Amino acid sequence: MTEQETKKRCFIITPIGGERSDIRDALDGLLKNVLEPVLLELGFEDKDITVAHQMKDSGSINTQLITRIIEDELCIVNLTGLNPNVMYELAIRHAVGKPVVIIAENGTKLPFDIVDQRTIFYSNTMLGAVHLKEALSDMVENIISNPDHTPDNPIIKIIKDNAILDKIKSDGREHSELSLVLNKLSNLEKRIANTEKRKNTANINKSPEVDWVLEYKGNLDFQKILNSFSGNLDIFPYLTSEGENQKAVFRFNTYVSDEEIDYLLNLVIEQKVNFISFIRRKN
Template sequence: MTEKENTADKICFVISPIGDTGTPTRSHADKVLKHLISKCVPAGFKTIRADKISDPGIITNQIISLIESADIVVADLTDSNPNVFYELAIRHALRKPTVQIINAGGKIPFDIAAVRTVVYDLTDPDALEMAQEQLAEALIYASGPSYKPESPFTVAIPAPSSARHTQKDQQSQILDELQKLAIRIQNIEIQTARKLPTTYNALSPDARFMTRAPKDRTQAELNDFVHNILYRPKLDED
């Protein structure tokens, strides 16, 4: 691993047929990785393929983890490898950036034929150079912040994030309205408190006595209140 790879903070995970060491499949996969993918990955990315994982552990778990966590995935559809399509389907379901490539003459399955795929030919220098340009452009675009992954999965099943955002917006609106209501109530309480002395002073002595709490009433006020009740002038009876 180079110093550049050690300092990279993003991952480009390669899904491809690998095969056993010494087989034509492994030889082809190594050449694609060396002469195509590695030359096109944007700066700051570390390229990882399943057989290059050096960490101990269960390889299938590590592959699934990388499919989920990688910033971008390059999927080589050459030879219609079942493992590749299985892993590609997981990536599609996760709605994360993926770029498809395939060897010249390869057949793209109907379900993903509509997805843009970079065609390469390792035996033709001009075709390989064109594939490098197309893949580099696709990787830069797919790794950008504004890129929205497209696949048969995203087309058939709309992202649930919009519903979550709508619910979050509604909750924010409710909180805003509650905050406004709380401010209004507080203003009313302040205005009422300011008006209270005037209203209180306008009351008769007996009414003021009744509105006060018992602990705030003096003995003299109680005597005056009783006296007023007992000796209140009676209305003329006709």
Template sequence: MGENNTCFVIAPIGSPNSDIRKRSDKILRYVIQPAAEQLGFEAIRADKISEPGIITSQMIQHIIGDPMVVADLTGWNPNVFYELAIRHALRKPYVQIIRRGEHLPFDVSSVRTVEVDITDLDDVEAAKNEICRQMRSMMKNEIEIDSPISVAIDLEVLRLSGNPEKRQIADVLSSINELRQEIQKLGNRLTDPKSLMPPSYIKEVLLKEVGLFEDSITPMKNKYIINNKINKTLDQLKNHLLSVDNSNKLDFDWLKKAQNLVSELDIDIKNYMTSLDFYSQCNILDFFVKDDATE
């Protein structure tokens, strides 16, 4: 590891002796610090370099430059989300954690997040192990470091490309993002039952977005062989949406399953861009063509 071995911790701090501070101290001492130390990191929380609640240039430097960041999303603290958004945009390693049983804002619920109950010793141990696993995978470049912000940036790069194939991929990704955003809106509305629409209306809206996605890949179907897995996932998503009727109760689990199916439809932009030259010569796109026998 290089000279900088800091794991910067973004967390709700609260005032001294408050419940928020006490929990944050325990999470740092018993969960984050031991996990970070196993991989050679020194965990430093934001309040050690700045007054709680104040975002300084020094904090931003840590968010930008440190090799690892852990963000505790418990309590939906606005400063935490502001700082995490900066890290998201950089596409640099980060781990999200949250108190067990607390719902994530749907905007970031597609990102793998470690749940932890600080009062349960077994849960604390499991959380430490999962944090270590995620850190280790990122350090070895075993997983792509993506976030809602980095995906949006990649999408804009594709849209501005002079390559027609890249612009077609941008259209497909845009349709997927529209579908994901509709699901996110529904997830956020679940926290306010007064704003939630009837299940029949929700089904109609989401099926319409699925139809727009299918329209977006029609030009690709005319030119390339569409991967059977994409067609299969589309069918699963439509069947899941059709399962909603006026007698069903919408909950986070139903929306989470829908979101997971949408994520399966997502296209790996980085792999496409790196392999575009080869596949353009073959007139085959890596995203849509695969030997189904190998799946």
């Protein structure tokens, strides 16, 4: 294998902050203790791991930045703080359909249009750094092992849908085209409604550390549910005997409304498991 074939570059999209600011200190700690060690161990060279404020070449910084976002084999995006520049640069990366790893500090509430994107949430502690390194290493290694895989993201989904619509149109199946569009609009309205409910009822009665017990049959994607609540929910699966219904405790560590409980339940039902019961457990 030639040097050109093995060369890998990673651009890190992250809030930067001013010199000696809390944001810059957090970034430097994340780089030196987690991101760089993981990437170096997986075959990236130090000179090919870049953050915007480290760029030394002359010329337009924006041109260099966007070029790296478009061309690099990997981008790691830190959504902590939901910085507007970071969101814009993530959209560019999504548009080119190349691999991206999204990370965010616990408590980050992802916008509804990317809430279903796989995200590694971490705590800004020494133990949190250990867990982040493990999860990041697994995800990056999986990307490297599947170079021909086209990642899924909101922009790629739209492109694929448009391609389907073009095919339907060429086949003369206009009624199917309309059905697909209406279905997409309906799903979008539901997601917006759920987001608004959660935003407008965030502080309604209820107290922190409220437990709900779910009883079900089948396989649940707990990570997808956790991502939707961005660090405000813990899940503890029961160990059940073979043949018994599965159970899991959902513990909210912040204020939770009835609407948010309904939202969580809808996430469970959408996964098409055999739903049995969902009851509040008295503490």
